[in-house]
Amino acid sequence: MTPFVKFMLGATAAVGLLAACGNGRLAQAVDNANSNNATSVSASAGGTDTISVAGRPIDIVRAPGSGPKPTFLVLHGGLSSADRFRAKVPIGDELAARGFNAAYLQGTQQFRRSDRATWNAGSCCGSAAEQNIDDVGYISQAINSLVSQGIAQRGRIYLIGHSNGAMMAYRYACSRPGDVQGVVAMSGPLLLGSCANAAGVRVAHIHGRRDSLVPVAGGGRGENLSGEDFPSVQDTISKMERAGAFVQVIILEGAEHEVGTVNAALQNERGQSIGAFAASFAQ
Template structure:
């Protein structure tokens, strides 16, 4: 436990010293685009931002604004057609920068014209319920942080509030589950990669979900097992528990309709859209370990784009 906390603290202190923004400059566009909206830069590129969460200090996130949005049509200082927003959550003992480099969402955002936000967890962790690390021990309200982040960007008119999607890897995937459990009204769909549902969940309304899991994952075992945290020896539930849970919430049948696969080792099955417009797609990666699969971001975006509205 001491080693994990010290590593997380060192990483957090190092990140705290990085406060510069990146991008192509702060000037507005000749098409009526302001330099900033509610303090959020609108120029193309990736911008490091701080967010007030009502406590001592602040939280940080990276916001990638693609050229298609920055150079597109603007009306009254807002995008004429607000784009979708994808929030991508890093794994435990990782950072927003690592998630940005690992996931590949920047390239997809440039191609398809959506915003991507990469938030930083607390001391490199997320409070996903029964996991993980410093965020769980400190009872950090990450649901509130991510809700404020969504409201900040959509409230500024920079993204469509009905096209907000949350995805994550490992601990971040568990956090995506928790957001869908506690703030389903904010989210159209979630994308879960190598994560577990380890929080009490009673969403009250369905959320579309795309779930990836490798059969050889030793950190979050496919069939369940391992330990939920360094101080919690209870096993992770099997991935089937989460698939079945979101299927039942949506009133959906067993997933059995094949969709495009990543490779010969990956088999994806979907329930198809139900009466409420939601779907659950599950991708099993035979022999896959605890890693972000090549091509997962493209499949996730295709799923998000086909489920543009809540419920």
């Protein structure tokens, strides 16, 4: 049985496993990550803009003031979307209030639904992995477009992702370490067998102790999504450190897998929301 068939059989569990949410219009993902039809947008003093990269819309929440800003690329969880993620946890608004732009990227749609999308993080997940979508190339195009349009500041670009989005953030940092200065990874491990190079990349890995779907110790329901158990947090951190990354680990005692519980536990146990933590991490 192929990993994709296993994914389909485990779809009900996967919704709970990799869902992360956002709001606004439902963005439609297009499988072809190689076409580049980016459109320009005018600069604004705060607010929201939308650009298109590789046929996928990217919503941008801007910090006040003109000119390029330090920017977070936000990667939603599997079987979710940029809009649903933003509705659940207002990371972009919190970052903008602290002087950062936030760009919500969109994965490849699953089940022909634009509000259910996945990333090709290696052995996981769904349509993106099965079709071998070049999400590393897509994110690279997105960064170049954001820089060329005066939105993102080269040398101050960060990734923040949840679950499948965290897995994708790790893959990108290991593939193009010179593009990003830091990664905030929530509830998702590195799925690659090794990280070739992450020299100088700062990593904050946030995971819930009560996460039974992608457990801190590894295992979980990976067999329904990637054909194998998920790696442990320690396995991920060891690989990243061997590749030259600087790693901070936060285990939240009260958090489960879902991003809302991660946000609530981070506030309760650390006194910061995810957006506030990300901003302080990037200072």
